[in-house]
Amino acid sequence: MKRLLSFLLCFGILIFWSSCRNDFKFTPSKGQLEFARDTIYLDTVFSTIGSSTYNLKVYNRSDEDIVIPTIQFENGESSLYRMNVDGSTGLDNENQIGKFFEDVEILANDSLYIFIETTVDIATQGTIENQFLYTDRILFDSGSKQQDIDVVTLVKDAVFIYPNRTPIIEDDVVVEYIIETLTFDVDGDGTPDETTLQGRYLLDSELTFTNEKPYVIYGYAGVGAGKTLTMEAGTRVHFHADSGIIVTDGGSLNINGTLSPDQETLANEVIIEGDRLEPLYSDIPGQWGTIWLFNGSENNTINYATIKNGTIGIVADGNQDAPNDKLTITNSKIFNFSSFGIRGTATSINAKNLVINNCGQSSFAGTYGGKYNFTHCTIANYWDSSFRQFPALLINDFIVDENNTIFTNDLTEANFNNCIIYGNDNPEFLLENEGSVFNYKFNNCLLRFNNSSLSGTGNYDFDDTTFYNNNVFNEDPKFKSPFENLMRIGDDSGAKGIGNTFGVAEAPRDILGFLRSSSIDAGAYNFIIFED
Known part of the structure; x- marks a missing residue:
């Protein structure tokens, strides 16, 4: 009874208080x-x-x-x-x-x-x-x-490239669209295969990208046999989600950026990123797919490009023994990829003045053997968005199929000369081999590898000059701001002055166009004295 009286009293007070309010008078x-x-x-x-x-x-x-x-x-x-x-x-x-x-x-x-x-x-x-x-x-x-x-x-304004859509009409009403997909020889048997990749092949009139307007691509833009997609200096390419470029058998990609005097605007570089232009998205990984250099594509070149914010920057497959390298990439930067910066599989890549950073797996992965030559490159990884399974640099000579069968392929070359291989994990390079031919060499590099259980054993015998020569281990490269992809090195960098003259012969200027002097720094940049 007391609880009932208490409830009725409170209820009465509420009714009285509500009846006296005038806050609905606007x-x-x-x-x-x-x-x-x-x-x-x-x-x-x-x-x-x-x-x-x-x-x-x-x-x-x-x-x-x-x-x-x-x-x-x-x-x-x-x-x-x-x-x-x-x-x-x-x-x-x-x-x-x-x-x-x-x-x-x-x-x-x-x-x-x-x-x-x-x-x-x-x-x-x-x-x-x-x-x-x-x-x-x-x-x-x-x-x-x-x-x-x-x-x-x-x-x-922009040039829009997108696949065709075929309407499905029922009772004079469009109920859905069938979006065009790419067909190309996926398994290498000489017969084109239908894929689920939405996209279309570029027309001949679309094979030269200029700096007149940005390009916005929906789905995958295909480069067919005997065709070359050329991107002129200053080109801007923006990919929608799940979009990218596929260069198929017999096709080529040539990105022809040049040095930009103004490093703020990068007016002469080719910039490839997502199609969200808001500042919030300027450094967000995973916004688009990849640039896929498919098995059989050839003579691909990239110079002065910034490629960022996708899933995998570049996938290069096959052509390990071709007369020319599958991909030659110079003076370029690859940042913010949710998986790999570059993933090569049984392929051949020649890189000079290349910077890769901030990738959810490895910045560079050379898998299932291949041929790789990197000179004055900065292969770093300061990914901090999630757990990272692999180091900045991954090299192996095998693949494992769904039945856990291991297949091997020769690693004919993996040479790293005057490079920085570093990051926020340890160790930052991994060498795994199952086959008999596994050739690699690190010359005058700054390397992060501080693992006492592995050092001195197997592929990590750092005293064996067949594989390691004049390297520096675990000294801080003193990047300007690696979590913001500012990868220039400072005056007190562990990479300062450790390089050799062979690297200068291959890349006499750094990525900013400055001559390399007699005191040769490792990595893509000459050192500078940072202003406070």
Whole structure:
């Protein structure tokens, strides 16, 4: 009985308190709203591609509950922006959805969120420029009480490459699309195989990428037999999720960037990354697939390129014994890959002034044998997003099939000259062999290997000059900021002055174009004295 009386007393107090409240009486806004910012900058978007959603917080600092008579875009129904105000899409009128809102309430000392996004077709804007600023204003109320916030978006035109879509129609309605997939000889038996990879082969008119407009690729762009995809200096390529390039049997890829005097803009480099342009995505791995140099592709070259933010930077398969190297890569940087920076399988790669860093597995993996020659390269791995199973450098001569059968292939060469092989794990290189031919050599390199149980045994007999010569172990390379991919070395670097003249003959200038002097540093960069 006491509990019942207590409940009834509390219930009565609640009813009385509620009946006395007047906080549902809203007064019109007096033009004293406060905003978290005075301009909304939607980051750069590609023409016809929707932006991310950005937010604006609006505050009512007064002690009164207020109502805002109208919230709208200055450009009205023709605005290319869309809003959502605290979960509402606005008037039901088709032309005013996301454009016009009436009687928006804010409680005393409370706030609301406005979410803004846009999709702009540059072709409809009466401009022949490749980019332009699209602007509008959000108007709160009207007349003397009106307040406003500017909204600004940089829109870039682009060349879009995507597979064909075939509509499936039922009862005069498109129910789904069948997206074109690539067909090529996957298993090397001479017969083309159908794959599940969405994409198409590039037309002859599409085989030269220029710096006039960025390229946005959906699915995999294929380079067929006898064709060469050329990327000129200054080209920008952006891949959508699960997209990339496949160079098939008899095809070639030539990336022809040049040194950029301005290292901020990298105007002359070829830059390959994802299609999300917001700063939030500037260093996020896994945004796209890979550049796949398929078995039989040949004479692939990459110079002055930055390749970043995908799953695997480059996959190179086969052609180990071809007269020319499968891939020659120089003066290039590969960063932020959720799996490997470069993964070679029974292939041949020649690299000079190459920098690889921040990969979820190995920065470079040469698997199932092959032929690899690296000079003045920085193979580092400072991945910190998850557990990393493999070291920065992985070399082996075998594969294991689904039945746990081991197949071996000769490692004819794996030479690392004047290189840095380092990272935030230990050890940072792994050599595994099952076959009889396993040739490797480290000359004048800075190596991270501090494992007493392995040192001096098997492939890690560092006193055996057949395989190791004049190397330095476990001295800090003193990278400028390796977790941000700033891989220049400082004046007190363990890589300073440890190189040999053979490396200079192969790569007389460092990746920034500076001459290598008589005091030769290991890695892709000459040392500098960092400013505080």
